[in-house]
Amino acid sequence: MGLLHNQFGIRHVISSAQFGREALACVFEGADDIAEKFAQGRRHEYAHALDGAVVASYFFEPSTRTRWSFESGTHRMGGSVITTENAEKFSSAVKGERLEDSVRVIGHYADAIVMRHKRTGAAELAANYAKVPVINAGDGTGEHPTQAMLDLYTIKKLRGTIDGVNIAIVGDLRLGRTVRSLAKGLCNYKKVTVHFVAPDILQVSPDVVDYLALRRVKFQKHSNINEVLADMDCIYMTRTQRERMTAEEDTATKNADTEYGIGTHNLHLMRPDQILMHPLPRNNEIEFSPLTDGRAKSVYLDDQIKAGLHVRAFLLKDLLN
Amino acid sequence: MGLLHNQFGIRHVISSAQFGREALACVFEGADDIAEKFAQGRRHEYAHALDGAVVASYFFEPSTRTRWSFESGTHRMGGSVITTENAEKFSSAVKGERLEDSVRVIGHYADAIVMRHKRTGAAELAANYAKVPVINAGDGTGEHPTQAMLDLYTIKKLRGTIDGVNIAIVGDLRLGRTVRSLAKGLCNYKKVTVHFVAPDILQVSPDVVDYLALRRVKFQKHSNINEVLADMDCIYMTRTQRERMTAEEDTATKNADTEYGIGTHNLHLMRPDQILMHPLPRNNEIEFSPLTDGRAKSVYLDDQIKAGLHVRAFLLKDLLN
């Protein structure tokens, strides 16, 4: 058993709500050590951390990036991977099999199950039936806790602390599991202010609002990014999920890119010390062309990605030990 | 060359008919040793058994469970895997390539080919052209020999012997390659009685009947599971493959779940020493909810799965040595 289990009783990673300030500090410290060794050409020190272990990538929704992040972490720690890109189409799910049976079985093949599913709550259900750790890699409109961890870890690395952060979370907030997990994670820190920037129709869901209110975390809603851009420490952009929208929503977000996006039209409002984040994939909400003019720290293609690799490698190592 | 080749002349695993009583005993013994080491935390003793070996998972029909069973076994023995979930759509098969060319080529990339194919006889064809061992992981309505081995191995582990077993094979028997392979395998043992339980329209195919008759294995056909349930040592349930049925077949099996299924309505007929098996995926033929009330030994989510892992790991190790 690893630190997360011994100190915090964590066996599965299902929701951000499981991870308090101390548990997150433990994850960040573990990720720091991996990051340091990797950066110093000392990969071999972790090359046997998962010797003999098999990790199952059980993805019912394709997501090459998240899948590969976990798989690369597994390989770099010396473990092996069994993988499916699209269990929805390629597994017995099409023959009517229940998830309960599948995860119970997979627990005999693998020492951990990393699961992405279309149904909210699927990861929790899986954790109830699997005899090995389950890591939620996104469940419907539910949660994506490892994304939140890597986001928080990125902020901590770049700012030194998450306490006191002024953060704008921008875009399609209504259905975003990433947004839900990140907002919950932010509640662990002091003097945080969250600015939700979105058209009304895509604003953050009531359960997130309630979660923050209950914990007395300050938040505000805005309908135009330029209202807050200059004052933020972090700007967390998300993709407009146009393919999921109704006609009404599509119309209401016609100018989304200019009202909620970052580009040449409002880049002058930014400062070099601001952190510009994105869970990817990015469409037009951050104008394409790397923001290399020193106006802000764009971390979505590098720092966040490395943070994800190191956080997930640590989680696997710790949960499997 | 391993034991199967040296003692029994087996280079490929294509049909249950290749494996006589002695060859099966050899497989069970090999699987036993792997099971024992794994259960005792001595995985490392097998961790280099397939060092440097590459196994190809060549699946023309998706089957995450069977594929992962072989792949997990490979990884746990120290081997590597190259894999395709759906060669039907993702390989040169769509460009009209012949299987003969493909397997000859793959034999240069891999040290063994595990193949699932829609066409009956495909595995045998592949074995004729490949220069490396081919393992049939299901060919059309033909055979699924490693499933039969794990089924027999499970019975042996739980009963001590397969001789004298009274077994009901229930459900959609007509097209089932699993049923064909299992029935053939059972013919190696003494005083076995096989009860085929299915509506007439889905009863076991004539070639299986002939195979048993020729070997003087006792069998009976039944149309309702309750006729035999109380007297069986093993009940082997299979899925109603409703997606393959004609309208006539669909009508004839309307009450399949109550006439051929296990559930609260007939669970009282069962005894704690009876073994309830299923090759999975399970639909409604075994009522959902683990049968944990001590009425029977439900082994389809655990014992059979582990047996599969150990049998397949042994086969790969032995054929590749």
Place this chain on the structure above:
Amino acid sequence: MGLLHNQFGIRHVISSAQFGREALACVFEGADDIAEKFAQGRRHEYAHALDGAVVASYFFEPSTRTRWSFESGTHRMGGSVITTENAEKFSSAVKGERLEDSVRVIGHYADAIVMRHKRTGAAELAANYAKVPVINAGDGTGEHPTQAMLDLYTIKKLRGTIDGVNIAIVGDLRLGRTVRSLAKGLCNYKKVTVHFVAPDILQVSPDVVDYLALRRVKFQKHSNINEVLADMDCIYMTRTQRERMTAEEDTATKNADTEYGIGTHNLHLMRPDQILMHPLPRNNEIEFSPLTDGRAKSVYLDDQIKAGLHVRAFLLKDLLN
């Protein structure tokens, strides 16, 4: 940094044009050593060449053969693989993500990216953004440089030298990236004559013709294979890509198999020392049935495949060191 980078400044493998005679000699020598060790049962000498390395198979077009060739090479050198069979359908590409973002991100997960893409120029674009080596495994109608390398390497192994070779390149030449890459590669050798055999409508594209002309490589066009068959050292057959043809092209190639194919009707024109090659998949342009009657050396199912494995294993090892 490996030999290719130090001696020839090669960091990515995008086009045949990057590889001059000396660079190709370096690749062949490296592949020779791998081939020798593998043939002598000394695989273990290379079993740690890629220790700790992760290679990404990033395939937007399915191609099990090419993908597995790279992946098997990676495994045999001790590396690990993260893979996608069909990024077109299973990745964020469907959500509108740009390749630039994807490859930048993947460069943090993997130490090299092997990419197959439908768009000509995609590999070069990727190389501009990735921070790790990119190997072009086919980009639209552009290039397939590692195929050309294995083709040239096969000729060298069988003939001793590529200088002076009389080669017929036959079939659907118009769109073939394989043909483009091979033709460019042949320009590095002395006294080569290339015979392009195809119906007018499928003849080799002007850019290839110009490339050869500029380098004063002799070439001729023919419309029937039997015009040249007896005089060739090598016959390089390619598949008629009927699924991509217009109605006009389809009509013009109705008799393609007899006019441009090899079969019992013209096999008597061949000699035992001639090399019969094909990049696969093969349809009817080489009559099905292995040409084992000693009429020619058919190398497309064995020698070329092994050459591909060894060339790619060398490239990965060299670029990643």
